[in-house]
Amino acid sequence: MSLIVQKYGGSSLADAKKIKNVAYRVAATSDAGNRVVVVVSAMGDTTDELVELAYSLTDQPPAREFDILLSTGEIVSSTLLAMTLEAMGYAAISLSGAQAGIKTDSAYSRARILGVNPKRIEKELDKDRIVIVAGFQGVTEDMDTTTLGRGGSDTTAVALAAGLKAEACHIYTDVEGIYTADPHLVTGAQSLAEIGYEEMLELATYGAKVMHPRAVELGELFNIPILVASSFKNSPGTLIHGGVSMEVRNKVSGIAHDLNVAKITVVGVPDRPGIASSIFEPLAEAGISVDTIVQNASIKNITDLTFTVAKGDLSRAMEVIRPIAESIDALQCASDSKLGKVSVIGTGMLNTPGFAAKMFSTLSREGINIQLITTSEIRITCIIDEAKVGEAVHALHRAFELEQAK
Amino acid sequence: MSLIVQKYGGSSLADAKKIKNVAYRVAATSDAGNRVVVVVSAMGDTTDELVELAYSLTDQPPAREFDILLSTGEIVSSTLLAMTLEAMGYAAISLSGAQAGIKTDSAYSRARILGVNPKRIEKELDKDRIVIVAGFQGVTEDMDTTTLGRGGSDTTAVALAAGLKAEACHIYTDVEGIYTADPHLVTGAQSLAEIGYEEMLELATYGAKVMHPRAVELGELFNIPILVASSFKNSPGTLIHGGVSMEVRNKVSGIAHDLNVAKITVVGVPDRPGIASSIFEPLAEAGISVDTIVQNASIKNITDLTFTVAKGDLSRAMEVIRPIAESIDALQCASDSKLGKVSVIGTGMLNTPGFAAKMFSTLSREGINIQLITTSEIRITCIIDEAKVGEAVHALHRAFELEQAK
Numbered sequence: 041m042s043l044i045v046q047k048y049g050g051s052s053l054a055d056a057k058k059i060k061n062v063a064y065r066v067a068a069t070s071d072a073g074n075r076v077v078v079v080v081s082a083m084g085d086t087t088d089e090l091v092e093l094a095y096s097l098t099d100q101p102p103a104r105e106f107d108i109l110l111s112t113g114e115i116v117s118s119t120l121l122a123m124t125l126e127a128m129g130y131a132a133i134s135l136s137g138a139q140a141g142i143k144t145d146s147a148y149s150r151a152r153i154l155g156v157n158p159k160r161i162e163k164e165l166d167k168d169r170i171v172i173v174a175g176f177q178g179v180t181e182d183m184d185t186t187t188l189g190r191g192g193s194d195t196t197a198v199a200l201a202a203g204l205k206a207e208a209c210h211i212y213t214d215v216e217g218i219y220t221a222d223p224h225l226v227t228g229a230q231s232l233a234e235i236g237y238e239e240m241l242e243l244a245t246y247g248a249k250v251m252h253p254r255a256v257e258l259g260e261l262f263n264i265p266i267l268v269a270s271s272f273k274n275s276p277g278t279l280i281h282g283g284v285s286m287e288v289r290n291k292v293s294g295i296a297h298d299l300n301v302a303k304i305t306v307v308g309v310p311d312r313p314g315i316a317s318s319i320f321e322p323l324a325e326a327g328i329s330v331d332t333i334v335q336n337a338s339i340k341n342i343t344d345l346t347f348t349v350a351k352g353d354l355s356r357a358m359e360v361i362r363p364i365a366e367s368i369d370a371l372q373c374a375s376d377s378k379l380g381k382v383s384v385i386g387t388g389m390l391n392t393p394g395f396a397a398k399m400f401s402t403l404s405r406e407g408i409n410i411q412l413i414t415t416s417e418i419r420i421t422c423i424i425d426e427a428k429v430g431e432a433v434h435a436l437h438r439a440f441e442l443e444q445a446k
Numbered sequence: 447m448s449l450i451v452q453k454y455g456g457s458s459l460a461d462a463k464k465i466k467n468v469a470y471r472v473a474a475t476s477d478a479g480n481r482v483v484v485v486v487s488a489m490g491d492t493t494d495e496l497v498e499l500a501y502s503l504t505d506q507p508p509a510r511e512f513d514i515l516l517s518t519g520e521i522v523s524s525t526l527l528a529m530t531l532e533a534m535g536y537a538a539i540s541l542s543g544a545q546a547g548i549k550t551d552s553a554y555s556r557a558r559i560l561g562v563n564p565k566r567i568e569k570e571l572d573k574d575r576i577v578i579v580a581g582f583q584g585v586t587e588d589m590d591t592t593t594l595g596r597g598g599s600d601t602t603a604v605a606l607a608a609g610l611k612a613e614a615c616h617i618y619t620d621v622e623g624i625y626t627a628d629p630h631l632v633t634g635a636q637s638l639a640e641i642g643y644e645e646m647l648e649l650a651t652y653g654a655k656v657m658h659p660r661a662v663e664l665g666e667l668f669n670i671p672i673l674v675a676s677s678f679k680n681s682p683g684t685l686i687h688g689g690v691s692m693e694v695r696n697k698v699s700g701i702a703h704d705l706n707v708a709k710i711t712v713v714g715v716p717d718r719p720g721i722a723s724s725i726f727e728p729l730a731e732a733g734i735s736v737d738t739i740v741q742n743a744s745i746k747n748i749t750d751l752t753f754t755v756a757k758g759d760l761s762r763a764m765e766v767i768r769p770i771a772e773s774i775d776a777l778q779c780a781s782d783s784k785l786g787k788v789s790v791i792g793t794g795m796l797n798t799p800g801f802a803a804k805m806f807s808t809l810s811r812e813g814i815n816i817q818l819i820t821t822s823e824i825r826i827t828c829i830i831d832e833a834k835v836g837e838a839v840h841a842l843h844r845a846f847e848l849e850q851a852k
Contacts, residue, residue: 056502090522096462097526098533105532105540109525112518116496119515120503126511134511135519139589183545 042207043165044069047079047175047197051214052271053117054084062271063124065212066170070130075165077204079175080121082113082399103148107177107187113138114174114193122172132170135160137177137185141203142196144178144186151178151186153195153258156203173200174349191252200257202262209264211251212271217278218243218250220294220442221433228443232293234279239293239385242419244297246383256280288318292386292395292440299426301331301379302354303411305346308371311338315368319345322360327351332381332414332423346412348423351377379411380429383421384436396420402439408432448613449571450475453485453581453603458677460490468677469530471618472576476536481571483610485581485603486527488519509554513583513593517543520580520599528578542848543583543591545775547609548602550584550592557584557592559601559664576698579606586772587743598656604661608668615670617657618677623684624649624699626848627839634849638699639801640685645699645791648825652702652789688837698792698801698846703839705832707737707785708760709817710767711752714777717744721774725751728759728766734759738787738829752818754829757783785817786835789827790842802826808845814838 046069048062062078070076090109093416094101095307101109117136125132142156164171175193178186188195194211201209215223217231234244237260244253259266259280269277269446301386309315316335323330333347349357354377365373399420403410408431424432437443452475454468466832475482496515500507507515524540531538547563574637581599584592593603600617608614616828624646641649643666650659656674665672665686675683715721722741729736736806739753755763760783771779790805805826809816814837830838843849 056499059503093462093522093526094529095532100533101529102532105525105528108540108542109522109529112521115518115521116499116515119511120499121498121743122511123507123515124503126508127506134514136514 041073041075042209043075043077043204044208045077045079045197045204045206046210046212047193047343048081048212048271049193049214049264050081050084050117051280053080053082053211057082059117059120059124060317061378062212063121063128065271066121066125067128067130070170077161077165077171077200077206078121079173079193079200080114080117081175081193083120084172086113086116091413097428104184106336107151108288110187111174111177111185114176118172118174122170125170125172130170131168132172133164134172135164136174137196138179140171140173140196140200142178142199144180144185144188146180146182146184148186150189151285153178153188153199154443155181156199158200158203161200161204165408169330185418191255194252195258198258198262198264198266201264202258206264208267209259210267210269211255212269213250214270214272215250216270216273216275217268218280218294221437222297225297225430225433226295226437230442230444231275232278233276234281235293236281236387239387239418240280242383242385242416243294243296246298246381246419246421251280278363292384292442294385294434295436295440296383296385297380297429299380299429300350300352301348301381301423301426302375302377303346303348303379303423304354304357305344305374306361306365306370306372307344307374308370309343309345309365311341311343316345318368319361319364320347322364323349323357326356326360328357332412332421334412334414348379348381348412354444366398378426379423380426381421381423382429382436383419384440385419387418389415389418389420398439399436402435403432406431406435447479447481449481449483449610450614450616451483451485451603451607451610451612452616452618453599453621453679454487455599456487456490456492456523456795458618459486459488462538465489465523465526465530468618469527469534470791471677472527472531473534473536476576479839483567483571483577483579483606483612484527485579485599485606486520486523487581487599488516489523489526492522504794505539510590513554513557514591515579516593517583517591520582524578524580531576531578536576537574539570540578540580540596541570542580543602544585546577546579546602546606548584548605550594552586552588552590552592554592555780556595557586559584559594559597559605562605563608564606567610575818592637597661600658600661601664601735604664604668604670604672607670608664612670614673615665616673616675617661617714618675619656620676621656621679622676622681623674624686627843629705631703631836631839632701632843633681634843636848636850637681639682640687641699642793643688645793645824646686648789648791648822649700649702652704652787652791652825652827657686671760674811688719698790700791700848701839701842701846702789702791703786703835705786705835706757707787707829707832708757708781708783709752709785709829710760710763711750711780712767712771712776712778713750713780715749715751716775717747722751724774725767725770726753728770729755729763732762732766734763734766735836738818738827740818740820750761754785754787754818782833785829785830786829787829788835788838789825790846791825793824795824804845805842809838812837812841
């Protein structure tokens, strides 16, 4: 008897009809002879409504109270799914994150899972019950409820799959799987049959919103195969796993993009030790994440330092940077908020020079100017004009023949 | 430093403005130098909405899941009140029923409190925090959430006041206190300054909906003075306590009424041992509560047996009774669903014959026929025509001079 962990997102549980649809899918998995643990998100817009309620009372909801408030959304959907399964004649029980043994630190609103104690889940599975777990939440040592932040329910599912040594972890969502590019942008985008953890991580980090990177990381760490599939259609979905076959090595998996990019350039920085930290430490202290950093080759001990931040952080970042630039005798401080990034992701990127060359020549042929380039083992990213991102994704998707991808 | 437990009902927390109003009242209690524990109900219609959600999925929600679902309503309001107090500069923390140490049996939807372990509350009070507790809920030995049923949040408040040895328990609601009669019916109805536990119990059981009997019972058991007052006005309210002064002894406190009464008469019952149990045991097994029971004096070993049930139970009760009536050779089985009851409640009722005489003569003067009479130490109840209940309450309120009550 296999143990399967399934996760259903909020759009799959938005109303009574959709909850019943999910219940049928869970029941079918159980009927097929599996033991089933289901992780649920909050119904539809519930979380947004709870957030609004809190902000109608205070501009700065205390983190602990805010977490408890938000956690009720997943409790509600977990009980409703359990009820629906019971009404269909299946033994089911809902458990909160605390009852499911999701132990976290006390970093409210972005708590990290410290461990999983699945004793209660195992007890319920042994009674032949389908176990429904409220996602996105855990509990501190003091038994206070925490939430896991963005991608929280995916993380709950993968953590439980690891803690329970499940055979598989299914993430059901409103799309058919992981695509070679954003299907809203590229009509020819294909759903991948499989992808490795590393490439999925890069895809998730560099634009594909389907899976949160931390859930993928956790999957890789515990070697849990993760199937991402639609909760509405019976399409095969995408399997994220470690043992991707030889044939798909040295192959581009997809094109990711992100429009939330702003650039800051500090011009004429004296090139001496400690300069970089004098700029980036204050940014880190202000809670601003810096993405790409590029330092030009130094001429006469003077260099330009360029880096990117999220658009929403730009004005705060400039406030931090201006006095520092002055204090280190830099010449100027410039910013550009109308940027985007486009990334080609695949295995063996750096060992296969043809990939980079093809990316640059494709963009050049489209008349797209590359402002910055960064690379990893399995990714090449170009920062370009925001207005050109759509064109770039289309051209790259064609150039790497992803319409034929499997 | 006094410890005060306050409870606010759902209508007092129905929206952001009302939650802020409650926060001001809690803050004022804290500013006056008290340690404060606040018990909250769910906001406005939240519980009804959650019930509707469950019934949109199944006609018979499993009790355990239903309780967890409903319990989220009080969690939400507890976090919102804590946030609001924090925003006003007061240290506050919300606790679930489980965290507040409300231990119950596992009779879902009507769980009984087995004990209170207020360790966590005391720890938070010692940190000078205002503690907000989600009412209406507790937790079983297995850490499963339960709800306490009707009057649950009042019961939570009185139980916590007992467990914490609080100086006082304040129940804030949308009326000004306990009235001499239903103020919606009798314009001259007065809010009482004080009332004894026993009379309050009779009032609550026989029609006044402000306090649930079980909370009053608990207050009496642990001798907790309970103040019932308005959350909107600064009126003094009604103090329910045991040490009611000598002057208010032998005095009528109020007139209660209830329109939910149906009567069944089994005519021509052979008067032999075991007949009563052959009728009432099957009713109890069917879960039907029987209220008043009257057996006429037996003539030639034949008697009539009359009893009352809630209107909603009448048709089921008749289904149970008819075959029994036949089997014991009763002559006939009649029912009347258009009845109500009116009760005069006060201390020393039975020892002061004038009370009963005044009640009967008042009803008679109004041309109201009395169908059944029942009494207790502190109550006289008459079952009358439903259509006459309003008149009866008005006439009795005048006859016992309750417009002048204090």
